[in-house]
Amino acid sequence: MTEEKKNWELLRMNREKRPKVQNWTSYWDLPYGPVSLPVKGSAGRTGDWRTFRPVVDNEKCIKCYFCYMYCPEGTISVNDETGFVEIDYNYCKGCGVCATNCPKECIDMEKENK
Amino acid sequence: MVKPKFMEGPLKGNFASAYAAMDADVDVITAYPITPQTTVVEKLSELVGEEEFTERQHVEYVRMESEHSVGAGLVGASYAGARTFTATAGQGLLYMTEMVHWMTGARLPPVVAIQTRGITGPGWNIWADYGDILSLRDSGIMIQFIASHQEIYDSILQGFNITEHPDVFLPLFPAYGGFVLSHTAKPVKRIPWEEAQKFVRPKTPEWPHVWVDGERPIMSNALIMPQNFYTEFRIKIHEAQMNAIPVIKDTMAEFEKTFGRGYGNGLVVPYKCDDAEVLLLGYGGNALQAEDAVDKAREQGYKAGALRLRTYRPFPKEDLLHYIKKIPYVAVMERALAFGSPTGGAVSTDIMAICQRDPKARNAHIVPFIGGLGGRDVFLDEQIDQIKILYELKEKGEVPDRKYKMWDTFWTGLITGDKKVEVENQEYFGDI
Ligand code: SF4
Numbered sequence A: 001m002t003e004e005k006k007n008w009e010l011l012r013m014n015r016e017k018r019p020k021v022q023n024w025t026s027y028w029d030l031p032y033g034p035v036s037l038p039v040k041g042s043a044g045r046t047g048d049w050r051t052f053r054p055v056v057d058n059e060k061c062i063k064c065y066f067c068y069m070y071c072p073e074g075t076i077s078v079n080d081e082t083g084f085v086e087i088d089y090n091y092c093k094g095c096g097v098c099a100t101n102c103p104k105e106c107i108d109m110e111k112e113n114k
Numbered sequence B: 001m002v003k004p005k006f007m008e009g010p011l012k013g014n015f016a017s018a019y020a021a022m023d024a025d026v027d028v029i030t031a032y033p034i035t036p037q038t039t040v041v042e043k044l045s046e047l048v049g050e051e052e053f054t055e056r057q058h059v060e061y062v063r064m065e066s067e068h069s070v071g072a073g074l075v076g077a078s079y080a081g082a083r084t085f086t087a088t089a090g091q092g093l094l095y096m097t098e099m100v101h102w103m104t105g106a107r108l109p110p111v112v113a114i115q116t117r118g119i120t121g122p123g124w125n126i127w128a129d130y131g132d133i134l135s136l137r138d139s140g141i142m143i144q145f146i147a148s149h150q151e152i153y154d155s156i157l158q159g160f161n162i163t164e165h166p167d168v169f170l171p172l173f174p175a176y177g178g179f180v181l182s183h184t185a186k187p188v189k190r191i192p193w194e195e196a197q198k199f200v201r202p203k204t205p206e207w208p209h210v211w212v213d214g215e216r217p218i219m220s221n222a223l224i225m226p227q228n229f230y231t232e233f234r235i236k237i238h239e240a241q242m243n244a245i246p247v248i249k250d251t252m253a254e255f256e257k258t259f260g261r262g263y264g265n266g267l268v269v270p271y272k273c274d275d276a277e278v279l280l281l282g283y284g285g286n287a288l289q290a291e292d293a294v295d296k297a298r299e300q301g302y303k304a305g306a307l308r309l310r311t312y313r314p315f316p317k318e319d320l321l322h323y324i325k326k327i328p329y330v331a332v333m334e335r336a337l338a339f340g341s342p343t344g345g346a347v348s349t350d351i352m353a354i355c356q357r358d359p360k361a362r363n364a365h366i367v368p369f370i371g372g373l374g375g376r377d378v379f380l381d382e383q384i385d386q387i388k389i390l391y392e393l394k395e396k397g398e399v400p401d402r403k404y405k406m407w408d409t410f411w412t413g414l415i416t417g418d419k420k421v422e423v424e425n426q427e428y429f430g431d432i
């Protein structure tokens, strides 16, 4: 390996310092294998695909975070202050995995009526 | 410090594998048994709990439900930066195949010991035959043919220095004959822990190209479109193979300097080649026996030499040509059959190809021999006969005929009906 840091080696740094776009120009510039960065929204606003919208009833929620763990899209986050879960509707596809796994059945899948 | 139960003495080939993996300080072993590999993972399951090892290292021994999962386990653990090892053979290796391609595609560095065994085609077979490992010839793995018990230990210990080298990052599969080496015992010397650790490549917490870290998530080896560098990444695997040639040589040189024993330059092992007129080229245990054949033939006045191909992938083109140019009468002896290939042998086909590309080797005579399939013995007399065939060729200018020559390849040991074949009722399975 050469002394100078190759473009792809910047990937090793923490998430914030990563280059926004990886510019591979040629064979000689490439890393060992294809590595892609999970950047928010890299596949577009997947929330547009949604037919059913998960809505959490915070009254019943016991903050077990099953939904957070199970969401295949990583669109559920935990609010540091309240401890309640929040869903990013820009990217939630409405798959319903969270609702199925919620032990308190407090996530409702409501039909989008727009 | 607890005194090791074994340091030197007679040891089965498979146990040598197990000790070597422990002495190379592996982190993760995934295991599923298959004849004739079973005693490797059995021994390892013992060793991971033995006091000698538990007081200084922690090895995660994971029992899997199949070889495919064993491969997947290696891939997963390797991603996380672990030093990984397993062993398999024959059908097990075939079942692992898909994951082997993943190891090379993701550029991961496990070492996988192979106790070669006949592929189950015409009936079940569990005995030495390199057809299993050679079926992965084009998968990008590095392949070494091992010929002795001590060499098994030494090769696995050297293995991670090669696979984890930043210019390489490819898995290494050292292969040795099932039962011939796996279940027989010969003197083996272990290298004491401290000395071994000085030789073995220091561990890194993560590889430069892949890692598992929630703070720095990556997605590795996802879909690549035809226009997006798939070609380039495939070529990179080839480049890594080419890079491995000097790495294997350097590793062997360093090993020899440190421990006082070695195996040629790591790629090929010559025997009495300096004044030889004809050359027996082979691999594995048969090639070691060829050295005896050379000695015997020399007593009868035939000036033969032997060359053992130790590393098959990457292919040591320069080293082979060096000897072939000096000794242009070459018998290539193989213990595997590549159906439908130009000669029936993968290695002899490769050797013809390299000769063709070098003007000084273009006129060399490459004579393919195939034998010993499915564990059938290749006898010393048969190898001496190969030398005599080369001499006939040298004197008359053309390859002589034999009843067992078909399609320009000699099928050593072919049952031609001339000799009465003894049918034995007693079957020998060893301690499988
Ligand atoms: S509906 Fe699916 S994508 Fe949306 S938050 Fe629930 S699990 Fe995640």
Ligand code: SF4
Pocket: A056, A060, A061, A062, A063, A064, A065, A066, A067, A068, A085, A101, A102, A103, A104, A105, A106, A107
């Ligand atoms: S799974 Fe249900 S109860 Fe648990 S945190 Fe999510 S919404 Fe609340």
